[in-house]
Amino acid sequence: MRMSSKPGMWRLGSSAIVIALLALASAVTVVAAGNTPAPSQLFQSPITATPTATVTPTPTPTETVTPTPTPTPTLTSEPGHTRLEIRCDDGEILVGEIGTCTVWIDLDELPRGLAGVEVHLPFAPIGVAEVVDADGNPDNGVQISLHPFSSLFTGGIFVGQNQADNANGTIDFAVSQAGGIPVTDTNGPVQIATIHFRGLQEDCVRIPLVTAILSDRDGYPIALDEFLEDGLCFIPLPQAECKISGTVQLQGRYDHSAAAVEFCSEDGDCYPVVPVPGGSPAGDFELTVDCNERYKGTASMPLYLSAETKPEWKEVTGEECVQAIKLLGGDVIGDNVIDIRDVAYIAYRFGGSDTSADVNGDGAVNILDLTVAAANFERVGPISWPWC
Ligand SMILES: [Ca+2]
Ligand SMILES: [Ca+2]
Numbered sequence: 384m385r386m387s388s389k390p391g392m393w394r395l396g397s398s399a400i401v402i403a404l405l406a407l408a409s410a411v412t413v414v415a416a417g418n419t420p421a422p423s424q425l426f427q428s429p430i431t432a433t434p435t436a437t438v439t440p441t442p443t444p445t446e447t448v449t450p451t452p453t454p455t456p457t458l459t460s461e462p463g464h465t466r467l468e469i470r471c472d473d474g475e476i477l478v479g480e481i482g483t484c485t486v487w488i489d490l491d492e493l494p495r496g497l498a499g500v501e502v503h504l505p506f507a508p509i510g511v512a513e514v515v516d517a518d519g520n521p522d523n524g525v526q527i528s529l530h531p532f533s534s535l536f537t538g539g540i541f542v543g544q545n546q547a548d549n550a551n552g553t554i555d556f557a558v559s560q561a562g563g564i565p566v567t568d569t570n571g572p573v574q575i576a577t578i579h580f581r582g583l584q585e586d587c588v589r590i591p592l593v594t595a596i597l598s599d600r601d602g603y604p605i606a607l608d609e610f611l612e613d614g615l616c617f618i619p620l621p622q623a624e625c626k627i628s629g630t631v632q633l634q635g636r637y638d639h640s641a642a643a644v645e646f647c648s649e650d651g652d653c654y655p656v657v658p659v660p661g662g663s664p665a666g667d668f669e670l671t672v673d674c675n676e677r678y679k680g681t682a683s684m685p686l687y688l689s690a691e692t693k694p695e696w697k698e699v700t701g702e703e704c705v706q707a708i709k710l711l712g713g714d715v716i717g718d719n720v721i722d723i724r725d726v727a728y729i730a731y732r733f734g735g736s737d738t739s740a741d742v743n744g745d746g747a748v749n750i751l752d753l754t755v756a757a758a759n760f761e762r763v764g765p766i767s768w769p770w771c
């Protein structure tokens with residue numbers, strides 16, 4: 384946003400710059416005279432006038448500031464060291480959750496003390512994360528937390544700008560010290576701002592560069608020597624798991640693990656269990672299925688009537704179950720009806736070991752197989768298998 388105003392300044396020409404400089408000089412005089420201008424006046428004079436001077440198409444910046452009596456700073460060879468650093472949470476953060484980046488400043492043996500900081504931080508790619516509004520007031524846009532500045536500027540602070548733009552991926556803030564002693568050495572990094580990002584999609588967001596203007600208390604710039612970038616990475620939410628569980632037993636048997644269970648979605652995705660996972664002799668099963676789909680279940684076993692869920696379809700949004708069921712034996716002629724033909728088939732093989740007539744699977748065709756078929760005479764499948 385600051386950049387967009389520059390072309391207009393250029394077109395004003397040198398006469399406008401002179402006027403601006405005169406205005407700057409008068410503003411500085413107001414401060415020096417001990418008047419009490421509004422905080423915005425205190426802040427805006429050095430911050431807005433200084434960058435204009437550095438970008439005017441005059442031969443050198445030094446010429447534009449010569450009217451002031453103080454020595455002209457030579458930025459490139461200035462002793463001391465200044466550094467801005469972004470530090471972000473390590474590790475992966477779930478999409479939808481919040482990661483934190485902090486802004487630190489490190490000043491080392493500056494000859495002229497720091498009294499103002501203007502920082503422009505772009506973050507990219509746009510849409511990966513959004514800056515969370517620090518003041519909770521949507522009416523004034525999105526702010527970051529500048530509270531940590533009080534550890535740098537002990538004399539108090541004036542905030543000239545504090546605006547994040549999630550649509551364009553920019554964070555802009557500017558703070559001046561209110562009175563106090565300009566800072567020449569921080570004795571290590573000092574945190575000046577806190578930015579909370581909420582992840583919007585799986586990706587990494589980075590703050591790859593900075594445009595910063597550091598100001599001494601007279602409104603002269605101090606060069607930024609070093610910037611350390613950082614960023615945050617967001618990972619997708621774990622896929623929600625849905626389950627269907629139940630118990631299917633086989634009439635006349637002690638081991639129920641041979642039953643086949645299958646649940647299919649309306650989309651045609653099927654989750655078969657043949658045999659029951661883990662070979663549960665008790666007939667217990669548990670299926671992991673895609674969530675938020677409607678499912679129909681069937682249970683089946685050769686020589687037994689099948690079963691089908693009732694109601695047929697059910698939307699599964701979490702952990703669902705079907706009631707325990709016992710499949711009815713005796714359908715040796717597998718038409719899902721137990722009738723005289725089934726009974727006759729068993730009777731014909733009575734005393735043998737024909738597996739096609741051995742309903743209970745004990746290796747012998749005998750009274751146990753005949754009786755279970757007879758007991759289920761005229762029963763028809765699929766039998767009803769209620770959801771829980
Ligand atoms: Ca706000
Ligand atoms: Ca039959």
Ligand SMILES: [Ca+2]
Nearest residue numbers: 741743745747
């Ligand atoms: Ca048998």
